[in-house]
Amino acid sequence: MSKELLDKTDIDRIITRMAHEIIERNKGISSLCLVGIQRGGVHIARRISAKLKEIEGREIAVGTLDIALYRDDINVRKEQPVVRRTQVPCEINGIIVVLVDDVLFTGRSIRAAMDAIMDLGRPSAIQLAVLVDRGHRELPIKADFVGKNIPTSMDETVTVQLTEDGTKDSVVLE
Amino acid sequence: MSLRSKDLTGIKDLSAEEIGLILETAAGFKDVLGRDIKKVPALRGRTTVNLFYEPSTRTRTSFEVAAKRLSTDVINIAISTSSVVKGETLLDTAKTVLALGADIIVIRHNCSGTPHFLAKNINASVVNAGDGTNEHPTQALLDLFTINERKGRIKDLEIAIVGDILHSRVAKSDIYALLKLGAKIRLIGPPALVPDCLKDLGVRIYTDMNAGLDGADVIMMLRIQLERQGKGFFPSTHEYFRNWGLTAARVARAKEDAIIMHPGPMNRGIEIASEVADSSRSVILDQVTNGIAVRMAVLYLVSGVQG
Numbered sequence: 001m002s003k004e005l006l007d008k009t010d011i012d013r014i015i016t017r018m019a020h021e022i023i024e025r026n027k028g029i030s031s032l033c034l035v036g037i038q039r040g041g042v043h044i045a046r047r048i049s050a051k052l053k054e055i056e057g058r059e060i061a062v063g064t065l066d067i068a069l070y071r072d073d074i075n076v077r078k079e080q081p082v083v084r085r086t087q088v089p090c091e092i093n094g095i096i097v098v099l100v101d102d103v104l105f106t107g108r109s110i111r112a113a114m115d116a117i118m119d120l121g122r123p124s125a126i127q128l129a130v131l132v133d134r135g136h137r138e139l140p141i142k143a144d145f146v147g148k149n150i151p152t153s154m155d156e157t158v159t160v161q162l163t164e165d166g167t168k169d170s171v172v173l174e
Numbered sequence: 175m176s177l178r179s180k181d182l183t184g185i186k187d188l189s190a191e192e193i194g195l196i197l198e199t200a201a202g203f204k205d206v207l208g209r210d211i212k213k214v215p216a217l218r219g220r221t222t223v224n225l226f227y228e229p230s231t232r233t234r235t236s237f238e239v240a241a242k243r244l245s246t247d248v249i250n251i252a253i254s255t256s257s258v259v260k261g262e263t264l265l266d267t268a269k270t271v272l273a274l275g276a277d278i279i280v281i282r283h284n285c286s287g288t289p290h291f292l293a294k295n296i297n298a299s300v301v302n303a304g305d306g307t308n309e310h311p312t313q314a315l316l317d318l319f320t321i322n323e324r325k326g327r328i329k330d331l332e333i334a335i336v337g338d339i340l341h342s343r344v345a346k347s348d349i350y351a352l353l354k355l356g357a358k359i360r361l362i363g364p365p366a367l368v369p370d371c372l373k374d375l376g377v378r379i380y381t382d383m384n385a386g387l388d389g390a391d392v393i394m395m396l397r398i399q400l401e402r403q404g405k406g407f408f409p410s411t412h413e414y415f416r417n418w419g420l421t422a423a424r425v426a427r428a429k430e431d432a433i434i435m436h437p438g439p440m441n442r443g444i445e446i447a448s449e450v451a452d453s454s455r456s457v458i459l460d461q462v463t464n465g466i467a468v469r470m471a472v473l474y475l476v477s478g479v480q481g
Contacts (some may be wrong), residue, residue: 013301033310057410066205066215068202068441069202069206069214069215069216069218069474070214070215074216074217077218077478078480079478080176080474080475080477080478082175082199083198083199083203083471083474085201085202085205086202086205086206087205089240115215117212120209120210120211120215121210173461
């Protein structure tokens with residue numbers, strides 16, 4: 001049984017709201033950098049950046065962050081996680097990094113991402129923006145900007161599909 | 175996707191997809207090398223042993239740096255100061271190293287096939303760092319990575335490999351790898367060092383350097399092993415340079431944007447002129463840096479496959 005929870009219009013409205021919240025919280029976007037976690041987070045980060053540009057009229061840097069090398073399950077997995085590119089086009093020291101991911105679940109990816117960011121420099125703050133928070137945290141981690149809270153059970157999966165990956169925009173619960 | 179084997183014994187055993195996976199993974203590791211903190215915790219708690227039965231500085235150092243950047247502990251065993259001189263067999267040495275807690279053994283040996291023998295007999299991952307005149311797979315992988323970085327592809331490129339093909343494990347690994355990815359290869363050198371039978375691999379053979387370099391996209395020079403001089407392979411180093419040395423005039427025969435590669439250490443004035451080695455088209459130092467990224471990728475990927 002799969003159920004569409006969000007469609008294209010919903011996702012677009014959510015991104016618009018999150019962009020406004022990011023601006024409000026940081027009183028503008030002057031010392032801000034968006035960093036998307038490979039791969040789903042990168043698409044969301046680019047969309048938020050485009051929205052910020054619409055609102056504030058300024059381009060904001062979007063970085064990509066690969067967390068494969070920082071995962072805590074590297075010794076227990078059967079296969080090595082795929083290593084993708086990490087490219088953060090701005091100087092991280094002293095600025096606010098907004099980490100972006102598609103789904104927040106156990107929080108382990110975010111822990112890995114924070115370690116990866118710290119190896120790139122010392123940001124003045126790290127904030128977290130996620131499109132979907134599905135609960136079931138295994139670490140004390142909380143998002144600053146949440147698109148939608150979706151209560152789930154452990155055996156369900158939440159899939160974020162985006163046009164960037166060649167599908168239509170939707171969030172599906174299975 | 176992952177590698178099929180816990181070991182990297184040679185390019186011969188890899189599929190084109192596996193080579194592609196290693197190169198893509200290496201691109202991610204190259205990002206790491208460009209940072210202030212050039213280290214990731216991926217293989218924390220693992221141990222890499224460098225077992226070198228032949229002298230080597232650059233390959234051993236490159237593997238050592240790669241392993242340390244991945245947070246593994248590294249132990250270097252120099253055979254000249256080890257129990258091997260007391261008569262210990264290779265397998266006994268390897269088993270001892272395993273008992274000390276090694277997860278990955280990087281081995282260089284003057285006998286072809288040593289890594290294959292070791293890989294079959296122990297559970298740790300074995301990585302070939304050069305075996306006799308057989309293969310030097312990580313050198314070929316870093317060459318491919320460097321070519322792809324500069325040219326954006328490997329397929330259909332015209333690659334000229336110049337020098338002592340017969341004795342070169344680097345050349346063999348390069349030929350296997352480049353053919354698997356669809357490049358076109360010309361081998362250039364004295365007839366005694368580039369025997370005609372190599373044609374069977376699907377490459378073209380030239381004894382005339384100028385003809386061989388015509389329109390090449392990549393010029394890969396090999397080191398002339400000076401210990402072979404005086405054994406009848408070529409008359410003298412002076413004459414070698416006159417016929418097969420890479421000079422600026424000869425580089426001009428290749429494509430305008432051709433790149434020049436050399437696995438090192440270079441013999442300036444024997445196989446390559448200094449002005450060429452130091453020119454803007456030379457990617458020789460890029461090869462050294464890329465070697466670390468590629469070896470990180472190999473260590474990372476083999477340690478993900480169960481023995």
